[in-house]
Amino acid sequence: MLSPAAGTASWPALREELQIHAAGANRDGSPAWHICDPVRNLFFRIGWLEFEILQRWRLADPQRIAREVADATTLAPAPDDVDDLQAFLARHQLLRAVRQKAPMPAWRWLLNNYLFVRIPLVRPAHWLERLLPWVRWLFTRWFAGLSALAAFTGLVLAARQWDTVEANLRGALSWDGVLGFAGALIVSKLLHELGHALVSTRHGVRVGHMGVALLVMWPMAYTDTGESWKLARSRHRFAIASAGIASELVLAAWSTLLWAFLPDSDLRNALFFLATTAWVLTLLVNASPFMRFDGYYMLADAIDFPGLHERAGQQARRFLRRWLLGLDDPLPETLSVGFRRFLIAFAFATWIYRLVLFVGIAVVVYHAFFKALGVFMFFVEIGVFVGRPVVAELRVWMRRRAEIPRRRKAGWLLALAAAALVLWLPWHAGITAPGVIKAGAEQPVYSPFAARVTALDLADGLNIESGRELMILDAPNQAEERDKARALAHAYTRAARGALGLDEGPAAQLAVAEQQASRWDAERRAREAELLRLKLVASMPGEVRDVDPLVGPGTWVAPSQLIAMVVDGRRWRVEVLVPERDRQRLSLGSTATVIVKGRTRKLQGQVRAIDNSPVKRLPHMLLARDHGGPIALNPTRPKAELRPAEAWFRVLVEGESETSLAAVGEVKVHFEGTRESLARNWIDNALSVVIQQSGF
Known part of the structure; x- marks a missing residue:
């Protein structure tokens, strides 16, 4: 009989509905298991040590559990290992005695989940099982080979018709093109999710539901394949994860091939939309391993490393704490040096990718609302998805600041002081x-009125002095008007003199003659002044530029015609x-x-x-x-x-x-x-x- 250890009454029990399934082997060859929480449809992967501890959980004492595991196996656990597992189970609500979390306020749930909300629509498990026998030929090698050949042939033929492809892409910028791409996107994504569902059913995984997910309020289809963790072989999980991309690539391959052979028609346009949508969006979005899309699960299953983001993040945070703060934390798990470096690099790439993505989403959210709300939502997006993880890590650094070596503290204090001096001292003066840039003084050369060129001494690049004659113009109409005014002024002057010689000449006749004589004399002087303007001279020294090549002796120029520039x-x-x-x-x-x-x-x-x-x-x-x-x-x-x-x-x-x-x-x-x-x-x-x- 086992005597109860001290503190047995407070020892938490496991929840009765939890299930444990074998999960194959880890990367190092050690066995692995999954703890299944059927209530929340979650699973947690554990190793050999955790499995042995759970088998002896009834002992209700960390020391006895550790001793029993050491006696029965080649493992050498410590009581702290049992305490760590207990904390893990409590953190993920797998213990019966754990106090349930308080309900999350609606505003906080909205901030955490407005980017991605799932709406289940159908439970397709039954009709998927009935449909599977009819489409087994899709999973054969000969069909995969034919699809690869179709993809290669279609791309080669499309490359030879690249001008047609460019014309179709330009046409896609119209409203008809936008509607065509939207329809093609709906079709390709439905086939994408159907591919996930069929491959899951083929490997015995029940598809709980299918529906619509709202990604930043943008609707997109989704398929629940959460029970794929039950599969012991990682290649089967990889098949499920890659089924959606494979479905779209097959659709793109055959659509490209048929598009190359069909004549111009609505069907050909539809195939073009299907091909371009499937090729581009599948490779750019779904294949990315940095978000929890298909590419992430494919990579995690390909290297047989569940929880890739979380475990890579742990390795990267340990690396940062050691490199920046000098904290010598124990390794989160035993891995080879090369694989650990890969995880660290992958975590940094994921953080950079998510930073760019979340900032882009914040910009989209900003433009989706009116200005004031858009700015508020922008900062909410940045604060929740960018600022909150950074603040959480900084809190860990502050909590562990006593563990930081003094030399490292001094170095960071000096670096912060230098940064403060650079940022806050008013040393920045440059603008x-x-x-x-233009010339400081310019003289445009224009004719004062319509005139004919009689002499021209202008050429591009010619350096001239102030007062130099540039060109002489002739205006016959102006000369005729001057001669006319001169003759009339002379005639009226003689008339006035003749009126003075008459004994009985009326005074009115004399006044009119003198007035007309004065008027036409002023007209003559004005015409002569206008004719003097036809001699164009430089008002400043400079260089002649932009000479009109069509202007020469004998040509007529208009007053709005720029003849040259003196600069x-x-x-x-x-x-x-x-x-x-x-x-x-x-x-x-x-x-x-x-x-x-x-x-x-x-x-x-x-x-x-x-x-x-x-x-x-x-x-x-x-x-x-x-x-x-x-x-x-x-x-x-x-x-x-x-x-x-x-x-x-x-x-x-x-x-x-x-x-x-x-x-x-x-x-x-x-x-x-x-x-x-x-x-x-x-x-x-x-x-x-x-x-x-x-x-x-």
Whole structure:
């Protein structure tokens, strides 16, 4: 008889409904078992030591259990091993005496589960068993070989018709294309889930239910294959996990082959949608091992390592704690060095992938609601799925801070102090902004009115001095009007003189003659002044550019026709665009460094003007992102308006250079503004974005 040990009355008992099934062997060859919780449809994999301890659980004493296991087997457990197993069973609610968890509040359940909600619709176990005999040929080797041949042939034929494929892809951007892809997606995903269900039934695994899952409120089909853990062979579990991808690849293979041979029709378009949807989404989404999609279960079953994410995460957290904090934790489990390194690398890749994915989902959630709610949901998404795991690990570090070696603490304190100095000291003064450079002084050469060229002394690249004659024009109409005004003025003058010689000449006749004579004389002087404008001279020294090649002696030019440009390229000016935050840090007269594309030598200038209101139109199209520039245009306005999407302020920089500038070009300008810390800059930018996007 076994005498009860001290504390037997408080020893927790196992739940009666729990079941234990053999699970084959672990990677090291040791036997494994599964603890099945039929109430919650969960299973937990245990090893030989845990199995032997559970067989002696009735002894109700860690020391006696450990001694009995050591006497009956080659294992050498310690009482702490029994305590660890008891804590594991209590944590997962496998003990009868464990106090049940309090119900989770609805708001907390929604935060944890709104990304993925399952809605069961059917229980298909019965009709799957009846359907299986009719589709056994799908699992034969000859069908797999034919499908592989169909895939290869279809892809080769599609590659030879690549122009048709591109045309179909461009056509898919229409509403008909979107509807076609949506229909193809529904069909391919239904076949995907049917593949899981049929292979599960083929291996004796009951499919509990099938239904619709809401992934970020996006509906998608799912199949419950949770009982596949009962299969002792990992290759059978791998077959179930890969059945969905295999089904879509078979669909893609035969659809591609048939598309290559069929004439243009609605059926051919449908096959194109099926093929592209199955190829792309299957390989990009379902095959990923970093989320709990098919690729994850396939990898876990291929290497026979259940709980891959959790166990890899344990290895990676131990590695981080040892590398960063110097904590020498025991190994979570005994593994080879190479496989442990693989798990650590896999865990880091999973974390990076999930960070990118969750940030992307947060952006989608933000755009799915109005601004204020979208910003709130964005931070909820980041906080729950990105921030919470990080905070949990930091809490472990804080709880174990006494175990960290002093040298490691000192090193991290120095690193944190250096980071604080870098972030909070106001040493950051540089401002970099895009701009467009132009000549500082330009004289466009236009005809004052429609005229004919009589003499032209212009050529591209010609250096001229101020006051040099550029060209002479002739305007016959203006000369005729001048001659007409001269003749009339002379005639009226003679008439007025003749009226003075009459003894009885009326005073009114004299006044009219003098008035008309004065008027036409003014007209003559105006016409002569206009004719003087036909002699075009340079108002400044510079270089002649952009001479119209069609203009020559004898040709007519219109007043709106640009004949040439006289440019003083040594003097230049830059129109720079800066955001509001940087505008406040600039001052008139400050130095600016201009970097011109294609020139190795920098230009030095000074700030001459700073606008107080944002620009409504970009100074030049070179700054627009649609033309290769850095600034995005407002998508709600016509692109020809060149209206920026955000608030940019114009800063005018002027200077002189030793060599002449060739033409208008895009530049980068560096300013020395008021010093500020990096942390303040980041915080202000973040608050500005939040306020702007929330609509407050």
